[in-house]
Amino acid sequence: xxxxxxxxxxxxxxxxxxxxxxxxxxxxxxxxxxxxxxxxxxxxxxxxxxxxxxxxxxxxxxxxxxxxxxxxxxxxxxxxxxxxxxxxxxxxxxxxxxxxxxxxxxxxxxxxxxxxxxxxxxxxxxxxxxxxxxxxxxxxxxxxxxxxxxxxxxxxxxxxxxxxxxxxxxxxxxxxxxxxxxxxxxxxxxxxxxxxxxxxxxxxxxxxxxxxxxxxxxxxxxxxxxxxxxxxxxxxxxxxxxxxxxxxxxxxxxxxxxxxxxxxxxxxxxxxxxxxxxx
Amino acid sequence: xxxxxxxxxxxxxxxxxxxxxxxxxxxxxxxxxxxxxxxxxxxxxxxxxxxxxxxxxxxxxxxxxxxxxxxxxxxxxxxxxxxxxxxxxxxxxxxxxxxxxxxxxxxxxxxxxxxxxxxxxxxxxxxxxxxxxxxxxxxxxxxxxxxxxxxxxxxxxxxxxx
Numbered sequence: 001x002x003x004x005x006x007x008x009x010x011x012x013x014x015x016x017x018x019x020x021x022x023x024x025x026x027x028x029x030x031x032x033x034x035x036x037x038x039x040x041x042x043x044x045x046x047x048x049x050x051x052x053x054x055x056x057x058x059x060x061x062x063x064x065x066x067x068x069x070x071x072x073x074x075x076x077x078x079x080x081x082x083x084x085x086x087x088x089x090x091x092x093x094x095x096x097x098x099x100x101x102x103x104x105x106x107x108x109x110x111x112x113x114x115x116x117x118x119x120x121x122x123x124x125x126x127x128x129x130x131x132x133x134x135x136x137x138x139x140x141x142x143x144x145x146x147x148x149x150x151x152x153x154x155x156x157x158x159x160x161x162x163x164x165x166x167x168x169x170x171x172x173x174x175x176x177x178x179x180x181x182x183x184x185x186x187x188x189x190x191x192x193x194x195x196x197x198x199x200x201x202x203x204x205x206x207x208x209x210x211x212x213x214x215x216x217x218x219x220x221x222x223x224x225x226x227x228x229x230x231x232x233x234x235x236x237x238x239x240x241x242x243x244x245x246x247x248x249x250x251x252x253x254x255x256x257x258x259x260x261x262x263x264x265x266x267x268x269x270x271x272x273x274x275x276x277x278x279x
Numbered sequence: 280x281x282x283x284x285x286x287x288x289x290x291x292x293x294x295x296x297x298x299x300x301x302x303x304x305x306x307x308x309x310x311x312x313x314x315x316x317x318x319x320x321x322x323x324x325x326x327x328x329x330x331x332x333x334x335x336x337x338x339x340x341x342x343x344x345x346x347x348x349x350x351x352x353x354x355x356x357x358x359x360x361x362x363x364x365x366x367x368x369x370x371x372x373x374x375x376x377x378x379x380x381x382x383x384x385x386x387x388x389x390x391x392x393x394x395x396x397x398x399x400x401x402x403x404x405x406x407x408x409x410x411x412x413x414x415x416x417x418x419x420x421x422x423x424x425x426x427x428x429x430x431x432x433x434x435x436x437x438x439x440x441x
Contacts, residue, residue: 008354008355011353011357012358028347029347031344032299035300035348120350
């Protein structure tokens with residue numbers, strides 16, 4: 001009894017001070033992770049079934065639609081490529097370094113329920129695929145969250161709406177910087193640090209500002225949906241709705257951003273690390 | 280009877296694994312708040328009725344597994360489980376004689392104690408504010424105890440674990 005209590009308290013204390021116990025957790029997780037797969041098996045099977053039982057007609061229409069979409073996106077990408085080049089040139093004129101593109105990995109959600117008060121989800125890719133903590137996670141519409149803990153076969157992802165999560169954002173319209181904090185509700189973010197006279201209004205798109213280094217710059221996060229100035233308080237109450245469909249997605253993208261920015265113009269003597277380029 | 284022993288061991292292990300699965304089973308948000316601590320209930324049952332088979336060590340190990348499973352700090356479930364199983368082992372002779380209602384009361388206090396310990400540890404990490412629904416699993420756990428009791432006594436009588 002005493003041994004068990006002392007051992008658990010020792011574990012708690014060591015983990016609280018610094019997480020040196022990654023090894024222990026990893027080893028234990030090898031036994032436990034199969035359970036997560038087992039529990040989410042019925043859902044996976046159902047998904048596969050609903051995927052495989054479709055009519056030819058439905059497949060055909062979907063295929064047509066996807067091809068059309070692909071065409072539209074490709075054309076847009078052409079323009080985007082030109083814009084990117086231009087951006088690089090302009091940045092070179094400003095003697096600024098440019099962050100190269102990102103690499104993504106598609107991970108599938110495991111339907112398990114971990115803790116009811118925290119917005120943490122589990123996906124089926126782990127350190128064996130090179131996932132590491134604090135990687136940003138996106139979906140097709142916007143930022144979903146960040147990798148909170150990577151285990152060999154699974155990893156835990158903290159959503160941006162978790163009450164313990166904060167993400168540095170920027171108003172797309174005018175570049176106003178602030179921080180969006182999770183509210184604990186899946187459809188709501190809070191912007192607690194803006195004064196009542198801030199230049200922000202409902203409908204504004206919030207994008208990642210790239211400050212803090214975890215999230216790459218420029219991905220859509222949320223749309224402001226309510227702005228209430230409170231004359232008697234220092235800060236206004238502002239809420240925003242996340243762009244990503246946090247409760248519906250089954251596929252997420254884990255992003256590797258190139259942590260070392262590459263100066264585009266080859267300058268033999270230039271070695272300056274611009275402050276915004278530091279990962 | 281070594282053969283019987285191994286069979287019994289696997290049966291206990293299986294029930295515990297099942298309990299861990301039930302712990303993380305996907306539910307709607309409201310139901311997830313009610314999901315009781317299945318692992319603890321199963322551990323309590325086995326420690327009351329097979330005290331020489333399930334001890335504090337098992338409780339501690341499965342507490343650690345639960346920590347990893349739920350992504351908690353390592354050791355908090357281990358601590359709670361081993362303390363409660365210690366109490367159960369201490370009083371198992373008396374508790375076995377109790378009628379179900381009285382047993383239920385004891386289970387209620389066990390679950391409450393475990394939740395209190397978890398709350399205490401959570402609070403040590405960073406002062407947390409919690410919903411009142413944090414305590415709901417204690418009540419659902421107590422209500423579900425007769426069911427756990429019934430199923431597990433069926434399991435253990437099915438081919439007598441001794």
